[in-house]
Amino acid sequence: MALSGLQIFKLLPKTNCKECGFPTCMAFAMQLAAGKAELDQCPYVTEEAKAELGAASAPPIRKVIIGAGDMAVTVGEETVLYRHEKRFEHMPGLGVLITEDMDDATVDKLLGQLKDMEFNYVGQNLRPRVAAIRAADPAKLAALAARADSAAGAALVLINDDAGALKAAAEPLKDKKPLLYAATEENFDAVAAVAGELGVPMAIKADSLEKLAELGQKAVDADLKEVVLDPSSATLGDVLMDQTLIRRAAIKQTFRPLGFPTIGFPCDMTDDPMLEAVYASVFVAKYAGIVILSDLDPARVLPLLYLSQNIYTDPQKPMQMEQGIYPINEPTEDSPILVTTNFSLTYFTVSSEVEASKVPAWLCIMDVEGQSVLTAWAAGKFVADAIAPFLKKSGIDEKAPHKKVIIPGYVAQISGELDEELGDGWEVQVGVREAADIPKFLRQWSAN
Numbered sequence: 458m459a460l461s462g463l464q465i466f467k468l469l470p471k472t473n474c475k476e477c478g479f480p481t482c483m484a485f486a487m488q489l490a491a492g493k494a495e496l497d498q499c500p501y502v503t504e505e506a507k508a509e510l511g512a513a514s515a516p517p518i519r520k521v522i523i524g525a526g527d528m529a530v531t532v533g534e535e536t537v538l539y540r541h542e543k544r545f546e547h548m549p550g551l552g553v554l555i556t557e558d559m560d561d562a563t564v565d566k567l568l569g570q571l572k573d574m575e576f577n578y579v580g581q582n583l584r585p586r587v588a589a590i591r592a593a594d595p596a597k598l599a600a601l602a603a604r605a606d607s608a609a610g611a612a613l614v615l616i617n618d619d620a621g622a623l624k625a626a627a628e629p630l631k632d633k634k635p636l637l638y639a640a641t642e643e644n645f646d647a648v649a650a651v652a653g654e655l656g657v658p659m660a661i662k663a664d665s666l667e668k669l670a671e672l673g674q675k676a677v678d679a680d681l682k683e684v685v686l687d688p689s690s691a692t693l694g695d696v697l698m699d700q701t702l703i704r705r706a707a708i709k710q711t712f713r714p715l716g717f718p719t720i721g722f723p724c725d726m727t728d729d730p731m732l733e734a735v736y737a738s739v740f741v742a743k744y745a746g747i748v749i750l751s752d753l754d755p756a757r758v759l760p761l762l763y764l765s766q767n768i769y770t771d772p773q774k775p776m777q778m779e780q781g782i783y784p785i786n787e788p789t790e791d792s793p794i795l796v797t798t799n800f801s802l803t804y805f806t807v808s809s810e811v812e813a814s815k816v817p818a819w820l821c822i823m824d825v826e827g828q829s830v831l832t833a834w835a836a837g838k839f840v841a842d843a844i845a846p847f848l849k850k851s852g853i854d855e856k857a858p859h860k861k862v863i864i865p866g867y868v869a870q871i872s873g874e875l876d877e878e879l880g881d882g883w884e885v886q887v888g889v890r891e892a893a894d895i896p897k898f899l900r901q902w903s904a905n
């Protein structure tokens with residue numbers, strides 16, 4: 458049974474030495490209880506405490522890191538079955554399959570896309586990061602892995618049945634933490650030995666959940682922590698059932714043999730690109746850690762990345778921008794001043810319309826804990842006696858001494874009060890309600 462933070466704290470040394478990376482033993486205990494830290498981060502836990510805490514303190518789904526640097530993919534560490542219970546932790550790593558049959562031009566194209574494909578959406582950079590290299594020929598596996606690493610720095614999944622071939626390809630790149638795919642009933646001991654020797658993660662694969670759990674138990678017994686599961690789902694129904702059962706077993710029953718992130722290969726499930734996107738979306742929506750596609754067509758990758766982002770944002774924490782003054786279209790001291798809230802969607806909607814207007818402008822973003830204009834106004838956060846001190850302290854009057862401030866049309870009712878709060882020299886103007894009307898409004902403003 459899971460222990461509370463307080464129960465765990467009682468078993469810790471209570472010296473607050475910080476060596477675990479947390480400021481106090483209590484902070485460490487709370488992270489352990491939430492499954493966000495590992496007991497062996499504290500070097501001073503006694504053997505008795507370890508025996509008592511051991512299993513209870515490990516996260517129900519282990520954290521696994523594949524790759525290194527900017528392209529590293531972190532998966533696992535999940536603690537809930539449903540997003541609204543808390544949040545999902547790590548967006549799945551999207552990737553592409555590269556095989557030994559592909560010609561050079563195709564491989565170059567895919568690696569080029571992996572290197573360059575990046576979408577910025579509401580302040581987050583979204584991109585595919587994984588190259589899954591499948592080659593029966595050990596020399597080709599090693600060569601393609603090295604190429605994917607040097608050309609794209611991709612997080613690698615190395616696919617071959619033979620432990621020797623996996624070792625030869627992974628050893629020169631072991632610092633990049635490639636995922637060895639896959640240990641099966643036939644080769645488990647040999648692949649596990651390579652993973653242990655090189656210190657890299659490995660996948661285990663079986664054609665039923667029962668057999669997968671048996672292999673998972675072997676991984677637990679061997680104290681292998683960086684493991685990824687492939688239940689070999691063949692149909693959409695299997696994907697839904699397998700991913701859900703694995704997640705339920707790990708979270709609800711703390712069933713350690715299935716307490717690892719998963720990998721899915723929609724690229725192998727159909728030849729129809731649109732159907733593949735549908736399969737991939739089910740993997741994304743239903744807990745998969747890594748999802749491998751057959752190509753990187755932006756028309757399918759972009760929606761999958763957006764879907765991931767939507768599912769994996771923290772529902773208790775609105776996405777927000779930093780408070781500050783954002784210059785758009787190279788404004789001067791005569792440019793208009795707009796003020797709005799730091800809800801990311803508000804910022805990106807307003808800033809993109811200002812940008813589209815081609816009118817230089819200063820956009821003042823006020824911290825209201827990520828709420829939209831009307832919500833923040835209703836909560837008493839985007840009101841005259843809060844906006845006035847923000848504007849005065851922001852320094853906007855030095856950048857645009859005309860001090861004419863445009864507020865969103867939705868809070869027109871605060872204009873008089875804000876005028877009073879700001880005092881002499883300032884002028885409050887009421888802007889438009891809808892962002893789509895901003896370009897016309899700004900062009901008229903500039904013409905006057």
Ligand code: SF4
Binds near residue numbers: 474480
């Ligand atoms: S390393 Fe151990 S003793 Fe030190 S602060 Fe962390 S939990 Fe406490």
